[in-house]
Amino acid sequence: MMGDVRFAKGHGTGNDFVILPDPDDRRPLTPAVVAALCDRRRGVGGDGVLRVVRRDGGWFMDYWNADGSLAEMCGNGARVYARYLVAAGLADPGRIRIGTRAGTVTAMVTDDAVSVDMGGRPRPYGEGAATVTGATYRGTAVDCGNPHLVCPVDGAALNDMDLSRPPRVDPDLFPHGANVEFVAPVSEGHVRMRVHERGVGETLSCGTGACAAAAVALRDAGRPTGAVTVDVPGGRLTVTLDKDTCWLTGPAVIVATGAVDLAGLTNLDPV
Amino acid sequence: MMGDVRFAKGHGTGNDFVILPDPDDRRPLTPAVVAALCDRRRGVGGDGVLRVVRRDGGWFMDYWNADGSLAEMCGNGARVYARYLVAAGLADPGRIRIGTRAGTVTAMVTDDAVSVDMGGRPRPYGEGAATVTGATYRGTAVDCGNPHLVCPVDGAALNDMDLSRPPRVDPDLFPHGANVEFVAPVSEGHVRMRVHERGVGETLSCGTGACAAAAVALRDAGRPTGAVTVDVPGGRLTVTLDKDTCWLTGPAVIVATGAVDLAGLTNLDPV
Numbered sequence: 272m273m274g275d276v277r278f279a280k281g282h283g284t285g286n287d288f289v290i291l292p293d294p295d296d297r298r299p300l301t302p303a304v305v306a307a308l309c310d311r312r313r314g315v316g317g318d319g320v321l322r323v324v325r326r327d328g329g330w331f332m333d334y335w336n337a338d339g340s341l342a343e344m345c346g347n348g349a350r351v352y353a354r355y356l357v358a359a360g361l362a363d364p365g366r367i368r369i370g371t372r373a374g375t376v377t378a379m380v381t382d383d384a385v386s387v388d389m390g391g392r393p394r395p396y397g398e399g400a401a402t403v404t405g406a407t408y409r410g411t412a413v414d415c416g417n418p419h420l421v422c423p424v425d426g427a428a429l430n431d432m433d434l435s436r437p438p439r440v441d442p443d444l445f446p447h448g449a450n451v452e453f454v455a456p457v458s459e460g461h462v463r464m465r466v467h468e469r470g471v472g473e474t475l476s477c478g479t480g481a482c483a484a485a486a487v488a489l490r491d492a493g494r495p496t497g498a499v500t501v502d503v504p505g506g507r508l509t510v511t512l513d514k515d516t517c518w519l520t521g522p523a524v525i526v527a528t529g530a531v532d533l534a535g536l537t538n539l540d541p542v
Numbered sequence: 543m544m545g546d547v548r549f550a551k552g553h554g555t556g557n558d559f560v561i562l563p564d565p566d567d568r569r570p571l572t573p574a575v576v577a578a579l580c581d582r583r584r585g586v587g588g589d590g591v592l593r594v595v596r597r598d599g600g601w602f603m604d605y606w607n608a609d610g611s612l613a614e615m616c617g618n619g620a621r622v623y624a625r626y627l628v629a630a631g632l633a634d635p636g637r638i639r640i641g642t643r644a645g646t647v648t649a650m651v652t653d654d655a656v657s658v659d660m661g662g663r664p665r666p667y668g669e670g671a672a673t674v675t676g677a678t679y680r681g682t683a684v685d686c687g688n689p690h691l692v693c694p695v696d697g698a699a700l701n702d703m704d705l706s707r708p709p710r711v712d713p714d715l716f717p718h719g720a721n722v723e724f725v726a727p728v729s730e731g732h733v734r735m736r737v738h739e740r741g742v743g744e745t746l747s748c749g750t751g752a753c754a755a756a757a758v759a760l761r762d763a764g765r766p767t768g769a770v771t772v773d774v775p776g777g778r779l780t781v782t783l784d785k786d787t788c789w790l791t792g793p794a795v796i797v798a799t800g801a802v803d804l805a806g807l808t809n810l811d812p813v
Contacts, residue, residue, distance in 0.1 A: 273550065274799050311558075313556055318583075505583070526803055526806065527544070527801065530800060
């Protein structure tokens with residue numbers, strides 16, 4: 272009566288997900304079900320849904336955004352997914368391969384952290400600017416599969432900035448908009464970041480944004496490879512760039528498990 | 543490992559609560575635990591916590607706001623609490639008495655709806671005005687235990703209004719601020735309402751706000767008692783005023799049940 276479909280809720284640095292174990296692929300999702308599950312007041316609440324499906328002898332991450340749209344990959348989502356596999360006894364800690372719509376990704380799970388191979392290095396490709404409440408900040412355009420603009424600011428400006436409205440960016444450089452990261456130095460190899468995600472708003476964390484910020488920090492330090500600590504409002508991430516790829520590392524936790532009344536949710540008929 | 547404390551999640555017209563069954567009163571809450579549970583990304587997420595404790599042969603509602611402050615009563619919270627008692631087999635449907643810090647309240651539970659006796663009639667006591675993005679709306683001050691200003695508007699204005707910032711109200715009339723309801727007529731005995739809750743922002747529903755709006759609608763219609771349908775963004779409420787009191791009626795549902803890792807939550811150490 273109070274729930275028929277098993278779920279878990281987890282987050283990585285404040286990026287949160289509804290996890291639906293469905294090993295035998297019996298409950299394909301629909302946009303309406305995803306949106307109802309992710310509704311923060313009338314559902315379980317989350318930035319997206321991770322359906323856990325067995326495929327080709329491993330595990331496939333069927334990832335959906337909260338609005339019911341399909342997404343190929345999500346760095347923090349993959350980290351939470353890998354944590355769930357281990358916590359639920361579906362995979363052993365250590366190296367885990369996860370199928371996604373963007374191909375197979377590799378995760379590393381330890382007690383304290385989960386790392387995920389983002390499948391390539393962030394690629395800086397130009398200079399641009401973002402305008403926020405009348406002030407303009409110059410920055411570097413970075414391609415992480417999705418478009419970013421990384422703007423250096425000082426610590427006081429980072430604290431005071433009002434990101435309640437989308438920063439304006441150059442439509443020639445970013446015809447489909449951009450995620451905008453504002454990044455202040457802390458010490459060598461350590462930055463603080465706030466991010467405005469395209470179509471979402473300011474968020475507690477953004478995995479690809481952290482990777483973009485780290486790539487710019489390393490470039491500016493004249494280092495082709497290395498590790499950068501990136502503090503985001505939701506916690507602490509570490510980004511490691513090697514010659515070929517980029518690893519995103521940080522905490523990923525399962526907060527709760529239970530059963531959700533899916534039929535009750537989708538019957539919701541808001542006035 | 544993935545949860546040790548039982549919980550349920552439920553809502554009434556979009557006002558949502560984390561419910562903690564604790565019949566033997568073994569787990570008193572603290573503000574930090576309440577805030578961690580109500581965190582929408584790193585916890586379970588809710589507008590408040592309802593702890594379910596057996597007391598004096600009945601049930602006591604230990605209600606807390608999401609910010610960890612104590613509250614005496616909450617109309618939608620009491621409705622969700624009563625629904626939980628019945629869904630969990632702790633009470634039979636029909637009339638249920640619930641202990642609160644504001645005294646005993648009576649709820650009526652049926653399959654489709656839960657009503658709660660708000661413990662008195664809303665009391666209109668003056669005229670005031672609210673200013674929103676430069677426009678000023680006159681309205682009626684109403685005491686429902688907490689202060690309200692009910693402002694009549696037309697339907698188009700209601701749809702277009704920007705309530706992302708708090709409406710300004712007269713500090714002489716409302717020394718501690720007010721909840722502000724904007725109310726448009728639909729038909730006789732039927733209104734639509736949007737509400738800005740003091741200290742919270744625009745919400746999907748406000749039980750006392752619906753009662754205040756209904757009291758003004760009945761007064762304006764020259765009817766001392768009667769029922770008013772109040773559509774809020776989160777659903778449909780019905781408010782019934784009799785000679786002595788006010789009943790708030792509407793859907794209340796339990797969405798999910800499970801177990802939450804309380805220790806993991808409260809160990810959260812945001813950077």
